[in-house]
Amino acid sequence: MKLHSYFRSSASYRVRIALNLKGLSYDLIPVHLLKNGGEQFSENFRALNPDALVPVLEHEGVALTQSLAIIEYLEETYPTPALLAKSALDRAWQRSLALMIACDIHPINNLRILQYLTNVLHVSEEEKNTWYRHWCEQGLAAVENMLVNDTRLGRYCYGDSPSLADCFLIPQIANAKRLQCNLTNMPTLLRINDACLELDSFIHASPAQQPDAE
Numbered sequence: 001m002k003l004h005s006y007f008r009s010s011a012s013y014r015v016r017i018a019l020n021l022k023g024l025s026y027d028l029i030p031v032h033l034l035k036n037g038g039e040q041f042s043e044n045f046r047a048l049n050p051d052a053l054v055p056v057l058e059h060e061g062v063a064l065t066q067s068l069a070i071i072e073y074l075e076e077t078y079p080t081p082a083l084l085a086k087s088a089l090d091r092a093w094q095r096s097l098a099l100m101i102a103c104d105i106h107p108i109n110n111l112r113i114l115q116y117l118t119n120v121l122h123v124s125e126e127e128k129n130t131w132y133r134h135w136c137e138q139g140l141a142a143v144e145n146m147l148v149n150d151t152r153l154g155r156y157c158y159g160d161s162p163s164l165a166d167c168f169l170i171p172q173i174a175n176a177k178r179l180q181c182n183l184t185n186m187p188t189l190l191r192i193n194d195a196c197l198e199l200d201s202f203i204h205a206s207p208a209q210q211p212d213a214e
Contacts, residue, residue: 038052
């Protein structure tokens, strides 16, 4: 199993967490998104993912893309420990939390979007960061509200074991902190973040622990 990853990519971070939670060993292949014009644009990497995005998981001769699809594949192939609940309704709720981050927050703040803002639209660094903070804070506030109003909340997003939603939340919190977002009105998210970062699976998946970390 090979994971093509960039240390700061939140999508890659999600998959690293899931692999660690399931106790799966893998070879990590760094893909630097900034050096040499972006290594993701190389011919070899585009052969794995024409969209030139990380992560890519290679397993049994197949290259899988998109973090949610990769994690769902891992869940189906290696069901223990489970990252999704037994109840169909609870699984849908867990996925909705993950998708709020993966579809509503992250794409607007993806590196290629931010680069387009600065390189093509000539938005200033300050304006770019204001853009990032606006959408990240708005999206995370919605996640906070969804969690605090649901009885399924526990030590983690769903109960007292880390699950799919935590795999998505913790990388987004890391990015939010790096860009100095205001998270003071999101105590539940910060509590869950602290709880997750006590676990080896999350610690070893963190950007600072990666071989390509800067």
